[in-house]
Amino acid sequence: MNLNYVVKELYYQRRRTIISVVGLSVGIALFIILNALSLAYREAARAPLKEIGADITVQRPGNVPQELTGAVFPCSAVTIRQEEITKIEKIPGVIGIGKAVLVWVFDPHQAWIVLGIERENSIGPAILRAFVTEGRFLENGKSEALIEAGYAQQFGIKVGSNIAVAGRSFPVVGLVDASRAPKIAVANLYLPLKDAQSIAVSSKPLQSVSPFAPGDVNLLFIKAEQEKIMPVAAALKNILGAKAVIATPESFLKLLGNLFALSDKFTLAASLIAMLIAILIAFKTMAGNISERAKEIGVMKAVGWTQQNVTMQFLMESVLQCFAAGILGILIAVIVSYGLSFMTVNIPIPWEMSPTPHFLPGGGKQLYKTLQLPVHIPFKLATFALLLSVLIGGFTGALLGRHISKIKPSEVLRHE
């Protein structure tokens, strides 16, 4: 094997080399792009939960009172009892829990969607701290309120004013821009968790359909070890019952309904088909090249090249071509991925996860989390694709080289 000979052969047979390299590189690029797209949709599906600092949200659906007066729970989120929370905290893989209480309050002149939040917890709606546009966030131990900026504008509520909710008065200390805030558990009034729990406890209509004790909640946000999300979700069902609504990145992926998002098998099958076509192109081109060089191989063997020498020569040619194809494939994939990263993806947020009464303005509107498709090519994927390309080269070169090196020089030089 002589590297100079290898390079020259590829250079002088450049039309064939280019066909082979481009053919395989397109397959490699497709393989990378399909997998990068699949990863991108998976990452996108994490976004709605990630932005609220959780990996899993938990709700329990139930009934609503006959009449919507005073404080009531939405049908999608009724009581999760304190003892159930204690059990959930002990599930292996659970890193932390955020709690919230979501109630609809129908006062005689105003309807509120109230979310009681834990002020200091980084898991859950306390992340709203970053979206205060006026005033300040809730302070520890104080009964005060944050209002959604659009709602405040609609009803002329200002920072510093007082609001009356379910017979209680709260000073408004800040406004929150919900259009920028997480799309899960969106409300128009944010209170300390204890105040929201207190409203729920003292509401007769609410207690009549879903008994609620002071330490109970109706929304849970769980941070879990990434590889244990699914087992944790299964354990949650065991504790809360089969009807519990457990939202995970996987459930958002299903909502996306995209082929890439739906099925790892599809991605695997599509990328395998792409690779197979590329391999066939490369194999056919290389096989054509080798058969045209039968006489050359005859000469090599006549002057003392062994079968192993000939095989190594073709193996190196093939590996070098496929290495170049791998590099080109990665470059193509990087360029295409850059283009694809400008695509936006709308992730539907189920009504249950941000329940708004249908009769309120915007109540029936489908919420979406819109984000740019986070397409990027992980180093591991690029390395794997390059290795795969070199392996294809090695396999093809060894197979063809081994076959052609069996030529007897006398057979191809016979016309002499």
Added chain:
Amino acid sequence: MNNGDILMGVNLSKKYSNLEVVKDVSLNVKEGEFVSLVGKSGCGKTTLLSLLSGLEKPTKGQVTLNSKDITGATEEELALFRREYVGFIFQSFNLIPTLSAWENVALPLFPIKMSNDQRRKRAIELLEQMEMGPRIEHLPAALSGGEKQRVAIARALANHPKIVFADEPTGNLDSATGDAIMAILSELHKKQGMTMLMVTHEPELAKTADRVIRMQDGEVMK
């Protein structure tokens, strides 16, 4: 092997299906001897050369080259044997089109463990001997027929062979160029004592050799 014979073929036959191309031929070549095999096209001389050089295995008979019986050798053993002891000159030069003149000369040296500089040095030395010094970097496509054959002769000598087999070395050349090539071969034999077995169908060229063996219908004429 005796009397300084470097090559000996005994009762060699070669059959392709039912066609016997070489029929019970025996011949020997002494070290330093220039022997030509002459005969009409299709008389079996190229096949005989292939049998004697280890390119092909006889159906019957025995070949001894440099005191080694190569009759039962495997393809790999024959390749190594050719690398060490044999040089070839073909009618149509058979240069590798993508390699320069010096790289073509160095082709038999590629599988041998030596530096590229050493290969290049040896190739240039031989090309200069063939008066091809200014053409060492040229590709075969840029060389004339005569120049190609000079490169091919240099290639045949690259591995310091014990014997050179030449198959119609002037067959693709005009008469003037052919004469020049024959002069080179003759000089190689006379000045360097190179053992040569040349196949030709031209009786005039055959006369350049020390000894002429005539073939007809696969047999050596007595």
